[in-house]
Amino acid sequence: MASKLNPRAKEVYGRLWGYVVPHKLIGGIAVFAMATTAAVEGGMVWLVEPLMDDTLVAQNLETSRWMPLAFVTVFILRGIAGFATEASLGWIGRSVISSLRRDVFRKFLTLPSRFIETHSTGPMLSRMTYNVEMVAESVTNVVTVLVRDSLTVIVSIALMLYQSQRLFLFVAVLLPVIAIIIQLLGKAFRRYSNRIQDSVGEVAQVTDEVLVGNRVVKIFGGYSYELERLINVDESNRRQNLKLIRSRSLGVAITQVIFGIGVSGVIYAAGVESVNGNLSPGSFMSFFGAMMLMLQPLRRINNINATLQRGIAAGDSLFKIIDEPDEINHGTYAPDSVVGTVEFRDVSFSYNGDKSPVLKNISLKVDAGKTVAIVGHSGSGKTTLVGLLPRLYDAEAGDILLDGRSVLDYELSSLRSNISFVSQDIVLFNDSIENNLAYGELRNCSRSQLLEAAEAAHIIDFVNEMPDGFETNVGDRGVLLSGGQRQRIAIGRALLKNAPVLILDEATSSLDTKSERRIQDALDRLMTNRTTLVIAHRLSTVEKADQIIVLDQGRIVESGTHDELIAARGHYESLYRMQFSDDSPTRN
Ligand SMILES: Nc1ncnc2c1ncn2[C@@H]1O[C@H](COP(=O)(O)OP(=O)(O)OP(=O)(O)O)[C@@H](O)[C@H]1O
Numbered sequence: 351m352a353s354k355l356n357p358r359a360k361e362v363y364g365r366l367w368g369y370v371v372p373h374k375l376i377g378g379i380a381v382f383a384m385a386t387t388a389a390v391e392g393g394m395v396w397l398v399e400p401l402m403d404d405t406l407v408a409q410n411l412e413t414s415r416w417m418p419l420a421f422v423t424v425f426i427l428r429g430i431a432g433f434a435t436e437a438s439l440g441w442i443g444r445s446v447i448s449s450l451r452r453d454v455f456r457k458f459l460t461l462p463s464r465f466i467e468t469h470s471t472g473p474m475l476s477r478m479t480y481n482v483e484m485v486a487e488s489v490t491n492v493v494t495v496l497v498r499d500s501l502t503v504i505v506s507i508a509l510m511l512y513q514s515q516r517l518f519l520f521v522a523v524l525l526p527v528i529a530i531i532i533q534l535l536g537k538a539f540r541r542y543s544n545r546i547q548d549s550v551g552e553v554a555q556v557t558d559e560v561l562v563g564n565r566v567v568k569i570f571g572g573y574s575y576e577l578e579r580l581i582n583v584d585e586s587n588r589r590q591n592l593k594l595i596r597s598r599s600l601g602v603a604i605t606q607v608i609f610g611i612g613v614s615g616v617i618y619a620a621g622v623e624s625v626n627g628n629l630s631p632g633s634f635m636s637f638f639g640a641m642m643l644m645l646q647p648l649r650r651i652n653n654i655n656a657t658l659q660r661g662i663a664a665g666d667s668l669f670k671i672i673d674e675p676d677e678i679n680h681g682t683y684a685p686d687s688v689v690g691t692v693e694f695r696d697v698s699f700s701y702n703g704d705k706s707p708v709l710k711n712i713s714l715k716v717d718a719g720k721t722v723a724i725v726g727h728s729g730s731g732k733t734t735l736v737g738l739l740p741r742l743y744d745a746e747a748g749d750i751l752l753d754g755r756s757v758l759d760y761e762l763s764s765l766r767s768n769i770s771f772v773s774q775d776i777v778l779f780n781d782s783i784e785n786n787l788a789y790g791e792l793r794n795c796s797r798s799q800l801l802e803a804a805e806a807a808h809i810i811d812f813v814n815e816m817p818d819g820f821e822t823n824v825g826d827r828g829v830l831l832s833g834g835q836r837q838r839i840a841i842g843r844a845l846l847k848n849a850p851v852l853i854l855d856e857a858t859s860s861l862d863t864k865s866e867r868r869i870q871d872a873l874d875r876l877m878t879n880r881t882t883l884v885i886a887h888r889l890s891t892v893e894k895a896d897q898i899i900v901l902d903q904g905r906i907v908e909s910g911t912h913d914e915l916i917a918a919r920g921h922y923e924s925l926y927r928m929q930f931s932d933d934s935p936t937r938n
């Protein structure tokens with residue numbers, strides 16, 4: 351069968367085998383069990399001859415005595431072998447699923463932000479669920495076919511030859527015909543399989559969006575729109591699956607019809623042979639039994655092409671992900687701690703090649719412990735700029751230096767361990783408040799550190815009012831908390847990290863004065879003694895900054911202190927009048 355695969359398919363299957371190979375021992379058991387099954391089933395059919403001729407026709411007492419015993423033994427062996435086959439193949443299948451899933455997940459963890467942000471989540475999710483299952487099903491099916499079914503076919507053929515070579519000729523003529531039909535039908539499978547995978551991903555995507563965006567759907571009346579979207583992708587999924595089912599069952603039906611024609615030929619020939627005295631009833635029944643025994647495995651061999659193609663299509667998309675390059679991490683410099691001088695040297699950047707530069711020739715120096723506030727219109731590149739420091743994206747031109755060394759020189763995790771980040775849209779995980787605070791490497795912090803950070807970030811205030819305190823679950827993305835509470839948890843997390851460099855993308859949501867003051871207070875503590883790059887929407891933040899830079903369409907158009915820039919009556923002054931004129935944070 352492998353000879354029919356194109357090189358890419360062969361490669362995919364080869365790699366899938368790589369996931370099976372570590373389970374050699376269990377695989378050995380499976381092979382042994384399957385071989386036993388084939389042999390036992392052959393034995394069963396072989397027993398039909400003495401059963402008919404000796405026990406029933408010749409009425410030989412001797413045979414009548416051992417015959418039941420032989421059948422019991424055969425069935426017990428078959429049961430044991432069948433169990434061992436299922437259990438060992440199941441074990442291998444589930445192990446393959448786990449390893450693949452872990453490999454894909456590991457890749458998700460280390461893929462560059464660019465890749466993740468430019469690919470939809472739905473198809474990524476379906477890879478973790480649907481594709482890995484398809485692959486395992488394919489692998490175990492192929493193993494079954496390669497070993498048990500092909501052995502059963504061989505045993506059946508041997509039995510048929512043993513019972514009557516002439517009759518076998520009829521059967522032998524049929525086999526190549528069936529093989530050709532299998533080949534013709536096989537082509538369609540891979541195409542459908544690919545489409546099914548795509549549509550499974552789309553179904554996941556639409557569903558995910560509806561659940562996440564349920565409030566928007568409700569308020570903006572997205573009910574019928576979303577339903578229509580789902581029906582569209584689901585309909586395509588249904589149609590592709592039906593096509594697959596049709597072509598598969600057509601294959602089975604055609605094979606059966608051909609087999610049926612063969613069977614009638616055999617019956618006719620058997621009559622002729624019997625009249626000539628060349629065939630005993632027992633031999634014929636045994637021959638017929640062997641032929642029937644072969645039917646099911648042949649059908650599976652036919653079907654396996656569909657499963658094989660499905661497995662290849664599923665495996666292919668998994669390996670495409672697994673083969674995606676990781677974030678670039680060639681740096682080796684990993685200091686215990688950094689002082690925290692940050693410098694951007696003539697940095698330019700665009701998200702999609704040269705087409706639309708988002709940052710142009712940015713130069714900026716922040717001394718250790720100082721604060722630079724970045725202001726500018728929405729879309730001017732503020733978030734992009736600060737994201738280059740922890741290397742969420744890499745600058746295309748120019749250099750970014752931390753303590754005078756290029757960020758590219760740093761070992762990636764070492765670089766990031768020195769940088770705290772409070773992002774514009776706060777990300778919380780579906781876990782307790784405590785685990786969201788002490789996230790990742792912060793997990794090992796002491797209780798007192800945790801409480802101290804919670805205190806400083808004014809988290810204690812609301813945690814104490816919650817029935818489960820720090821154990822309170824925050825819901826998906828933190829939906830069970832208020833916006834201000836989420837912000838404070840993000841600030842608390844950054845406090846707990848206690849890194850020398852802080853990036854603060856101030857959230858623009860409006861808060862009441864009391865909450866605002868609390869957050870402001872938490873931020874002030876967070877910024878003390880750290881090099882801070884703050885994207886500021888609050889007047890108090892900009893006023894206190896050691897330096898302010900004004901970004902406009904990716905360029906620094908002004909820089910200086912608040913007073914200097916007000917006096918200059920330029921961009922900042924007009925921004926200031928629009929944005930910061932009252933002391934409340936507003937949307938820009
Ligand atoms: N992940 C991304 N992929 C492609 N383009 C992006 C991405 N993120 C931002 N952009 C584009 O880059 C430009 C700058 O975006 P950025 O988020 O840096 O603006 P900003 O100054 O932070 O705006 P705001 O004040 O609204 O947060 C925008 O035109 C935006 O469309």
Ligand SMILES: [Mg+2]
Pocket residue numbers: 732733734774855
């Ligand atoms: Mg932004």
